[in-house]
Amino acid sequence: MSAPLIEHIGILVPDLEAAIERWTAVTGYTFSPIARYRTQNYQDRVDPCPHFHDARISFSLEGPPRIELMEVTGEGTHGPEQIGVHHFGFPGTADPEGRMEELAAIGVADDGKALTDDGRILLWFTDKGALDGTRLEYVSPLPGPTVADDGSALWVDPATGRNSLWGPPKR
Numbered sequence: 001m002s003a004p005l006i007e008h009i010g011i012l013v014p015d016l017e018a019a020i021e022r023w024t025a026v027t028g029y030t031f032s033p034i035a036r037y038r039t040q041n042y043q044d045r046v047d048p049c050p051h052f053h054d055a056r057i058s059f060s061l062e063g064p065p066r067i068e069l070m071e072v073t074g075e076g077t078h079g080p081e082q083i084g085v086h087h088f089g090f091p092g093t094a095d096p097e098g099r100m101e102e103l104a105a106i107g108v109a110d111d112g113k114a115l116t117d118d119g120r121i122l123l124w125f126t127d128k129g130a131l132d133g134t135r136l137e138y139v140s141p142l143p144g145p146t147v148a149d150d151g152s153a154l155w156v157d158p159a160t161g162r163n164s165l166w167g168p169p170k171r
């Protein structure tokens, strides 16, 4: 098996609208409409009980690696002291639980995970202390809990069954 490439780089920012404006001006990239990764089942070291997590996000069209801008939320993995390069993302990780076990076996712990209602991992982050201050993010192929910025449902691509930050294709 070849090693998976980094699909996106997540950067935690204090103000998402300002960050989109600045990153657009500097990179020339196009950023998606703002959405929210919204779940009731987030756990991290600061708050290991399943809790509400509502991260406002925007992805670049360009990539991979795409740039994921995320706005500060909560006190743990996405808290204000975590601003800066936050993670390297690997979506489509077929067995995120297995990957967690593999990395734990070589001393790379987890800190931060979103679960389905029945306890399966939607995504998880490595502990930033394990890899020199940067996390890896493993995202399951299961449909994620992303909604539009106003909380409404995102458009779902009938071809893939997955929602999209970008809406239906422009004709």
Ligand SMILES: [Fe+2]
Pocket (backbone or CB within 6 Å): 008, 010, 068, 087, 089, 137
């Ligand atoms: Fe990410």
